[in-house]
Amino acid sequence: MAVRARAVVLAADGFAASRDARRALPDARGAFYGGVSTSTGDAITWGVGLGAAVRNMGAFLGHGMVVPGHGTRLNPVLPFLGALLVGTDGRRFADEKAQGYSKLGRLIAARPDGRAVLVWDERMHGIAMRSELMRESAAAGAFSRHDTPAGLAASLGLPPDALAATLGGFRAVSVAQDPRGVDHGPLRFPLYAGRVTHGVLTTQGGLLVDETGRVLHRDGGAIGGLYAGGGSACGVSGPSAEGYSSGNGLLTALGFGWIIGDRLAAPLGPPAA
Ligand SMILES: Cc1cc2nc3c(=O)[nH]c(=O)nc-3n(C[C@H](O)[C@H](O)[C@H](O)COP(=O)(O)OP(=O)(O)OC[C@H]3O[C@@H](n4cnc5c(N)ncnc54)[C@H](O)[C@@H]3O)c2cc1C
Known part of the structure; x- marks a missing residue:
C-alpha cells in the first residue's frame, strides 16, 4: 500500500543492534552489546536507497563500565569521584578521571584481555548508588565489598603484591565536585570492587542532514x-567512539525532533487555543 505524505521523518535510531553492521565499527570488536534490539539501521538503509549521503559511520556510544557476565553497568560517575581502575595485572593503565565513559571503553578494549577492575570507597559509594543502573548492579551481585587488600585481590583474581603497591600509591582525586580536582587522599577500606569490560550502546553515525534536519543527497x-534525527542521522560525536560526550545521543534525538517538528508544523499556523 502506498501512503502519500508531505514529509517523512526518519527516527528509527542507528544500526548497533545489527551484528553484521556492527562489524563495520572498527573499534567495537569483541564489545558487549548493551543497546536495544530495534536499532537495526532500517531508516539509514531506506535513506541510502534514496541516494542519501552518510557520515561518521564508525562512531558509537561506547562504555567502559559494563560488568562482564551480568550485562549491567557500574555508575560512570565513579571515576570522576576518584575511583581507581586497574588492569587484571593489578596496575593502573589510565588516568581514570580524564576520560569520558565512551573513551574509557576504548582503553579497556585495548587491554590484552579486554578486562579491568574498578575500585572505590564508601565516600563515593553513597553518591554512585543514587542511580538505577548501580542499584541493578547491586541486585545482580555485580560488585563486592572488601575489608582488606588481600581479600579484594583474592576475590577479584588480582596479583596481591601489585594491587597493594597500586593502592599504596593512589590518591582519590575527585573532579566531580571541582573540575580542578579535590584530593581526598588514599582510598579507605572497606573498598568496593567490580570487574568491567567495554561495550557498545548505540551508533552515532548516520544519514547526513543539514541544520534543519533535511537529509542531504550524496550528489x-x-x-x-x-528528514532524519536522533540515531538515524549523523550525530555530533565525530568519527569514532572517543568523541561521544554524555548526552550526545538524546541531544540529537530531542534537538532534531524539536527543529524538524517546528519546521513541519509552521505552515499549519499556531495551535488552536
Ligand atoms: C543503555 C543505554 C543508555 C543510554 N544512555 C544515554 C544517556 O544517558 N544520555 C544520552 O544522551 N543518550 C543515551 N543513550 C543513547 C540514546 O538512548 C539514543 O541515542 C537515543 O534514544 C536515540 O533516539 P532515537 O529516537 O533516534 O532512537 P530510539 O529512542 O531507539 O527510538 C527509535 C524508535 O524507532 C523504532 N523503530 C526502529 N526500527 C523501526 C522500523 N523499521 N519501523 C518502525 N519503527 C522502528 C524503535 O522501536 C524505537 O521505538 C543510551 C542508550 C542506551 C542503549
Whole structure:
C-alpha cells in the first residue's frame, strides 16, 4: 500500500543492534552489546536507497563500565569521584578521571584481555548508588565489598603484591565536585570492587542532514521532503567512539525532533487555543 505524505521523518535510531553492521565499527570488536534490539539501521538503509549521503559511520556510544557476565553497568560517575581502575595485572593503565565513559571503553578494549577492575570507597559509594543502573548492579551481585587488600585481590583474581603497591600509591582525586580536582587522599577500606569490560550502546553515525534536519543527497542538495534525527542521522560525536560526550545521543534525538517538528508544523499556523 502506498501512503502519500508531505514529509517523512526518519527516527528509527542507528544500526548497533545489527551484528553484521556492527562489524563495520572498527573499534567495537569483541564489545558487549548493551543497546536495544530495534536499532537495526532500517531508516539509514531506506535513506541510502534514496541516494542519501552518510557520515561518521564508525562512531558509537561506547562504555567502559559494563560488568562482564551480568550485562549491567557500574555508575560512570565513579571515576570522576576518584575511583581507581586497574588492569587484571593489578596496575593502573589510565588516568581514570580524564576520560569520558565512551573513551574509557576504548582503553579497556585495548587491554590484552579486554578486562579491568574498578575500585572505590564508601565516600563515593553513597553518591554512585543514587542511580538505577548501580542499584541493578547491586541486585545482580555485580560488585563486592572488601575489608582488606588481600581479600579484594583474592576475590577479584588480582596479583596481591601489585594491587597493594597500586593502592599504596593512589590518591582519590575527585573532579566531580571541582573540575580542578579535590584530593581526598588514599582510598579507605572497606573498598568496593567490580570487574568491567567495554561495550557498545548505540551508533552515532548516520544519514547526513543539514541544520534543519533535511537529509542531504550524496550528489549535493537535499532530498525533497525527507528528514532524519536522533540515531538515524549523523550525530555530533565525530568519527569514532572517543568523541561521544554524555548526552550526545538524546541531544540529537530531542534537538532534531524539536527543529524538524517546528519546521513541519509552521505552515499549519499556531495551535488552536
Ligand atoms: C543503555 C543505554 C543508555 C543510554 N544512555 C544515554 C544517556 O544517558 N544520555 C544520552 O544522551 N543518550 C543515551 N543513550 C543513547 C540514546 O538512548 C539514543 O541515542 C537515543 O534514544 C536515540 O533516539 P532515537 O529516537 O533516534 O532512537 P530510539 O529512542 O531507539 O527510538 C527509535 C524508535 O524507532 C523504532 N523503530 C526502529 N526500527 C523501526 C522500523 N523499521 N519501523 C518502525 N519503527 C522502528 C524503535 O522501536 C524505537 O521505538 C543510551 C542508550 C542506551 C542503549
